[in-house]
Amino acid sequence: MKARVTVTLKNGILDPQGKAIEGALRSQGLAGIDNVRQGKIFDIEISVGDKAAAEGLLREACEKLLANMVVEDYRVEIL
Amino acid sequence: MNAAVILFPGSNRERDAARALEVSTGRKPKIVWHGDHDLPSGTDLVVLPGGFSYGDYLRCGAIAAHAPIMDAIRAHAARGGLVLGICNGFQILVESGLLPGVLMRNANLRFICKMQHLRIERADTAFTSQYLQGQIVKVAIAHGEGNYVADDETIRRIEAEGRVAFRYCDESGNLDGQANPNGSINNIAGIYSERFNVLGLMPHPENLIDPMMGGTDGCGLFESLALFNTPGHNAA
Numbered sequence: 001m002k003a004r005v006t007v008t009l010k011n012g013i014l015d016p017q018g019k020a021i022e023g024a025l026r027s028q029g030l031a032g033i034d035n036v037r038q039g040k041i042f043d044i045e046i047s048v049g050d051k052a053a054a055e056g057l058l059r060e061a062c063e064k065l066l067a068n069m070v071v072e073d074y075r076v077e078i079l
Numbered sequence: 080m081n082a083a084v085i086l087f088p089g090s091n092r093e094r095d096a097a098r099a100l101e102v103s104t105g106r107k108p109k110i111v112w113h114g115d116h117d118l119p120s121g122t123d124l125v126v127l128p129g130g131f132s133y134g135d136y137l138r139c140g141a142i143a144a145h146a147p148i149m150d151a152i153r154a155h156a157a158r159g160g161l162v163l164g165i166c167n168g169f170q171i172l173v174e175s176g177l178l179p180g181v182l183m184r185n186a187n188l189r190f191i192c193k194m195q196h197l198r199i200e201r202a203d204t205a206f207t208s209q210y211l212q213g214q215i216v217k218v219a220i221a222h223g224e225g226n227y228v229a230d231d232e233t234i235r236r237i238e239a240e241g242r243v244a245f246r247y248c249d250e251s252g253n254l255d256g257q258a259n260p261n262g263s264i265n266n267i268a269g270i271y272s273e274r275f276n277v278l279g280l281m282p283h284p285e286n287l288i289d290p291m292m293g294g295t296d297g298c299g300l301f302e303s304l305a306l307f308n309t310p311g312h313n314a315a
Contacts, residue, residue, distance in 0.1 A: 014183070
């Protein structure tokens with residue numbers, strides 16, 4: 001089973017990297033870019049029985065390691 | 080004072096920390112591998128040194144925070160044992176939950192390596208008894224992720240409990256303007272745990288213990304630790 005975990009900064013947490021990328025995109029003359037937030041994607045292969053167990057496993061992985069719950073949120077997708 | 084300095088893959092200031100401790104305490108600290116499960120018996124102080132454990136992969140300190148030795152360090156801290164995390168060591172302490180908050184990328188996105196003034200917020204702890212409250216010291220900072228962030232409630236709590244150890248300031252002790260190098264909330268450079276036995280700080284006092292290296296303002300921290308559990312010096 002393949003899954004994708006996306007980790008992003010919580011709303012309200014300053015993202016200086018996102019801001020720098022946003023400024024760089026604007027400086028390319030790309031009109032209409034309003035806001036950029038940078039995050040991380042993890043593509044994970046897992047071998048568990050069913051989708052519910054896979055989601056549970058990945059949520060645990062996020063809360064233990066992949067995301068810092070103080071400043072980050074995560075999203076789990078089974079592909 | 081029996082100290083143990085933990086060595087992670089990618090640590091690079093462990094010898095600086097060990098030397099500072101040896102100079103102040105007269106005893107050579109044990110260097111302990113992160114894959115060990117136990118601290119040497121009789122350990123009073125655990126030091127998590129600076130560096131780039133695991134190449135700063137994922138988040139600074141995140142992978143080291145799950146190293147086998149960390150359970151022993153948690154137990155040591157729970158017993159009231161002293162823990163000092165310097166720079167990457169501070170990042171490991173927040174990732175492991177031993178201290179609150181998180182250290183984000185510096186607000187200016189740059190790795191900052193320079194001399195920096197700090198204000199000693201209290202001089203009644205095991206780490207700072209040989210400083211004066213409000214004293215301004217000059218030490219080195221060298222980090223890319225030292226921007227201390229925590230939610231409003233956590234900041235209120237650590238401020239109310241007097242758990243800010245050091246604040247970034249200028250040479251006169253002012254906190255405003257250019258005094259804050261990395262964007263940390265309330266100029267926070269270091270914080271204590273609830274019981275004041277765990278300290279994490281971004282600056283490098285271990286590098287300012289010899290006049291040849293540009294100053295000795297870091298000595299106070301190690302001299303304070305050297306007095307731990309000696310008569311008349313049982314600070315908080």
